Amino acid sequence: MTTHENDAHKQKVVLITGASSGIGEATARLLAGKGLQVVLGARRTDRLETLVSEIRAEGGSAEYRALDVTSLEDMQAFVGFAKEKFDRIDVMVNNAGVMPLSKLDALKIDEWNRMIDVNIRGVLHGIAAGLPLMQQQGSGHFINISSIGGHTVSPTAAVYCATKFAVGAISEGLRQEVSDIRVTVISPGVTVSELADSISDSEARFVMQDFRKVAIPADAIARAIAFAIEQPNDVDVSEIIVRPTASPY
Template identity: 45%
Template sequence: MTSFISGKVVVITGASSGIGEATAKLLARRGAKVVLGARRQDKLDRIVAQIKAADGEAVSQSLDVTVQAENDAIVQLALDTFGGLDAVFLNAGLMPNSPLSALKTDEWHRMVEVNVTGVLNGIAAVLPTFIEQKSGHAIATSSVAGLKAYPGGAVYGGTKWFLRDFMEVLRMESASEGTNIRTATIYPAAINTELLQTISDQRTAKGAQSLYERYGIAPDRVADVVAYALDLPPDTTVNEFTIGPANQPW
């Protein structure tokens, strides 16, 4: 059976833990060459070492997705190290949920910087290469909060609703322009990652922790979906995936 993952060069943001780490390891096992970015270089170094110990190919670089130059630099690392770029998985994100009445405005703006501006920066970094080669695959992590509203998640949900429109327009424009850039937006429900650690509002944090303890599943499940998207034939795209625990009513 033909594998469309083997040999692909994939940049992954938010790669130091959770969904990003699980995806990096899975894709490397499937023969992809992964380029990992996140703010915590020590964790990236550990993951790269583990991938290489299992005979995979990986490099990493410290990345703050809110800085355009750092997004450009990790794309250049992929080109310099592996000679190309086939896909980007825009996975970096923050979820410091709270009621609007709590007025945690610094957290609002930080979510917009990471969840929205970080995606814009990532796409801006890869588009020149994708357009020139007339191929590329952009995958982004949204959330079920990008499909329905939840109390406490007004700003977070807003950033994730943005992704739904942005990624779909990218797909439509590419199809019209003949640049063959495919997109996939993933909407996870309760996945056991570090997201809850960013919630400073104690009441919101307690509720989220209870929900995730009851329903949460492993980030490997999302990694499987990313691999599925990347393994589709070049003439096919599945542009949206909603994924979560089978027993969670969402």
């Protein structure tokens, strides 16, 4: 990367959804530490306020806004907030997700709908809010967080996996349709996060506790996101799978 390209990279404006914990928080810290300007969105604004304060104390550039990704209007306002602050957006990291696992015969329909709303509609809303501005700019980068569950299905995870398969399909469709915007799918294996906290089904929670014993830190996924962003503009890293070395899945 040339000096000019490196300077342009450091000036990039990166929007991150689900930024109050886990992969979103780790990504915000890493990218801000590399000199990028991060705009953080989540429902838990108390955590965002603390995170932004810590990033700024370390010399980074960070802003935040309350965000519910299930609301298109909220997502549009989030993008508008970033544009007002920085006059552009360069990267949208659609990271917000939920994972309340259970077998289908448990009929936890409210939880199915929540996964559809956050994991699928949240990504679509990010695209709908960010794409017009990126097309107007003639450049941009969507990084959509899927999962190893977007590549294989396991018991208790049918609906969750379906939402993550959808993230992959949507991302690939977008990549094929736009020639001046980069699209990357990051598929984490088991990673330290609060995702498992949303599991209300006791059987699924027990299975996940054992599965998560080899979890890798969220920073491992943040580094993959940074790698995709740091490539020259004519290079699109379409997909990265990051999983624990010890994991068979």
